[in-house]
Amino acid sequence: MLFENEKKLLKIIKYAPSIFVLSITIFILTVSFLDNKKTFEKDKERIRFEHTKKNEEIIKQRVYEVYNYIKRxxxxxxxxxxxxxxxxxxxxxxxxxxxxxxxxxxxxxxxxxxxxxxxxxxxxxxxxxxxxxxxxxxxxxxxxxxxxxxxxxxxxxxxxxxxxxxxxxxxxxxxxxxxxxxxxxxxxxxxxxxxxxxxxxxxxxxxxxxxxxxxxxxxxxKEVQERVLRNIKEVKFGNNGYFFIINYDSIYLSHIKKEYIGQNAIKNNDTVEIKKVIKDLIDIAKNGEGFYSYIQNKKPDNNESIKKISFVKGLDNWSWMIGTGFYEDDMQKAINDKKNELDKEFKDYLVKTTIFAFLLIFLLLSISIYFSKKLQEIFKSYQLEKTRQQNIIAQKSKMAAMGEMLGHIAHQWRQPLSSISTSATGMKLQKELNILEDKNLIDGLEQINKSVQYLSETIDDFRNFYKPNKNKTEFHILDTVDKVINLINSQFNSNGIKIIKSGENIKINTYENELIQVIINLLNNARDELIKKDFEDEKLIFIDVYTKNEKLFLEIKDNAKGVSTQIIDKIFEAYFTTKNDIEGTGIGLYMSNEIITKSMKGKISVSNVEFEYKSKKYMGAKFSIILPLINH
Incomplete structure (x- = not known):
């Protein structure tokens, strides 16, 4: 299986030459088009610019005249x-x-x-x-x-x-x-x-x-407005010129079409995208003034659809928008004639260039496909070897974790085995002395049964933690933390290490057994560092769980003075360890990082932190795991 970067590289090798040729062809055609029609473009832009500029000044002046009239x-x-x-x-x-x-x-x-x-x-x-x-x-x-x-x-x-x-x-x-x-x-x-x-x-x-x-x-x-509107309705200029006034609630107050007056402008099929146009015009008016272009469905003199440029100005104390506009069809005929001429001359050149470009693209594409297949075979061979190495590392990590777990189980079993031995020996001695009563026999057997049940549960937990389950399951995070603590707590207690957990028992959907392996790795690392340190303070490990921005945060910190700044950036690397060959393999934190980032699509990081507990300040390492709460 190829990684995304390798797939992207193969696609680049396969298609880049053809895309390059196509881009060059388009560039050449564009440059030729612009060069051959340079004069036309200048004339067209000049016609458009002069017409637009002149009429914009006219309509702006007319709107200002109405605005100033109303102000007076x-x-x-x-x-x-x-x-x-x-x-x-x-x-x-x-x-x-x-x-x-x-x-x-x-x-x-x-x-x-x-x-x-x-x-x-x-x-x-x-x-x-x-x-x-x-x-x-x-x-x-x-x-x-x-x-x-x-x-x-x-x-x-x-x-x-x-x-x-x-x-x-x-x-x-x-x-x-x-x-x-x-x-x-x-x-x-x-x-x-x-x-x-x-x-x-x-x-x-x-x-x-x-x-x-x-x-x-x-x-x-109201009296002033009625008088002003009566006067404005009578003003017309040119063949199609008129003023329109719309209040900020989109109601027509003045228009050349009397049936529009008093109606909501958005409901009139007067303009393409009428709702957007009216909203934009009102927004411009509220901000002061400005020009706006749009398509009017019906021009007053011929009912044809045409582009219109309007100038509007706001009269805020009355919540009015005052406007007028002009149509662009006056300049369109001359522009269309020149465009038709351009299309005819350019067509032949376009056909010839396109045929040549496609022939060249076909040749380059064939060569690129051949080389990309060869490179793909190299990538696959490399990926197989990398996968094999990853499996070896994962197996080593699992065996190391299993060894740690067996040590925990051996520690856990000492108490119940001692209890079984004591009960059995006591009952045997009482029997030999003929003083064994039925009550003592029943109590002893019940004690032995409880110890055996505890041993059985420990075996079940061990088997569940290491069964090959790659299916996501829903579980509560603090319940899982409790499972881990119950399994390994005896070694921590025997070394005077106190585990303090807090936070929300959040439900999450991910790989529980793999998360357990990560938690055990982090707790064991903290335990080892606390045992190495020689200090009189309490040996503390804190586990905190909380949510933020649809993400679960699991933080494990200790008071073992922190990680050296010289190695803190390396501790997630494969085979990196500060322990000797007997004590550590250097793959526990590496596999923890692999599980969190690749399998669970989360993040894991480490930092040195200062914190306070029971009014006393401590320094230690904090491992932060961030997992998405939504399905990934």
Whole structure:
């Protein structure tokens, strides 16, 4: 079996010459085409550029004229609105002062009532305009559209944006006699929703009051918008020129086709990929302005599909997109005539060059296939030898691991064998002395049976760990770690080594026996290093399991002072070992790396780390295994 790199190399040898010839042929044809038609290309680009540039400047200027017109209307209308509000407040002030001066013989409360009664029924701006009066303390005196609120204190009242309206107004009037102010209030036409208002408030010093009136911005803007749209609809230029206005919700507000107005632009079959075009145009408008080209299905004068370039500009305070465009068909006829001429002249040259190129490709392909087959045979021979060597290394690793495991089992069996011997000898002695009771006999036999069952389980575990199973299975990682610890723990305990595990018992689908072999290798390495070190601290091995980014992390670290920086980059190499020939083969970590990276498609690495345990700092080596949680 060939590796991917070898397959790629064979493909390169087989096809590269032919691809090279084909590429050269295409290059020659392209250069010839460009050289022969250089003048044509210059003329074509010049025609296209000049036509596009000229018309882009025209439509941009026209859109700016409409945009500036709308801005002037907005500014003028707002000035008119402020003027109207000023006149209304002056009228109310004159009425108030007239009542006051003509009724000086009456009490203050009587005069106040006369003022309120006089102003209550005054309406203006198509019934939207009215007067309101507040004491400087925040108490409402007059609110014609909602009289039930009169007499209530609004000092701490907030509008929809959180503004303290009355507090803001009194603050403004503390430094000036009258002031314009913007706030949100209930519209009499829709009393459940607060709308933005522009208003004017004025001190009534005689009564410690202030009076005000305002206009709802949406009502004011609606009148301006209707007037602007009426005027824009009448503007047309050339045979097909017109302005279109679409709001940011994709609704047509102005268009040459009256049936479009009020409709969602996306629903009209007016443009190819209409949904994308409208979205892109609105995005351009929201970002300021820009040009955009697209295919319009029907040109106004002939209903033909044609490419169109439009310029759009955003009017953000109204959420409008203003645009106009031009069509490219005016320059297309001259370009098409020159293109037809080019096609005819180039066709003969193309046929001759293509025939020659294919003959050369056929010859090179035949030669390349022959050489690639020879090279493939060499690769296969090399791969067979490499596989044989890998099998030898794997067998050595397995035998070494089996030897380690037999040592663990021998250690594990000492206790139960000793228990069996003690029970049997004791029962025999009691029998010889005629003091063996049935209870002692049963207890002794039960103890022997428990020990035998333990020995049997140990044999089953040993056999399961080393049976040739190359099928993936689902298992919980900490359960597998427990199996390993139960099997080898006696040797660790006898050397005063404590294994501490933590983390999540995560389910994973991979080769359990091979993972067990890796864990045993890593634990044995840690054990050997801890035994070699002469220190008074606890001998510790930590096993931690967690998940991150759909990957399982299994980390094994010890406090054996770490790996020398001179060898840390070599420890996964085959036959590399720091032990003598009797103690180690140098293939345990190499096979662990092979199993994790190639069989399980994961990663394994080693690093020296500092960590703290029970308020004491340690230094040691940390082996990190990363496995994918999804099926690989």
């Amino acid at each position: 209307e907005q500014e003028y209308t707002e000035l008119e609105l402020r003027k109207t509000l000023k006149e209304a407040i002056d009228i109310a002030n004159n009425i108030t002062m007239g009542i006051y001066n003509n009724n000086l013989d009456k009490s203050e409360e009587e005069i106040k009532k006369l003022v309120v009664d006089a102003l209550r029924n005054i309406k203006f701006n198509d019934g939207r305009g009215y007067y309101f009066i507040y004491e400087n303390s925040g108490k409402n005196i007059l609110l014609p559209h909602n009289e039930k609120l009169e007499g209530k204190n609004f000092w701490n009242h907030q509008d929809a944006k959180g503004a303290y309206i009355i507090q803001d107004m009194t603050k403004l009037l503390s430094t000036q006699n009258e002031a314009f102010y913007e706030w949100y209030w209930y519209n009499p036409k829709n009393p459940d929703i607060q709308r933005k208002k522009i208003g004017l408030v004025k001190n009534l010093e005689k009564f410690n009051w202030f009076i005000g009136t305002g206009e709802y911005v949406e009502e004011f803007e």
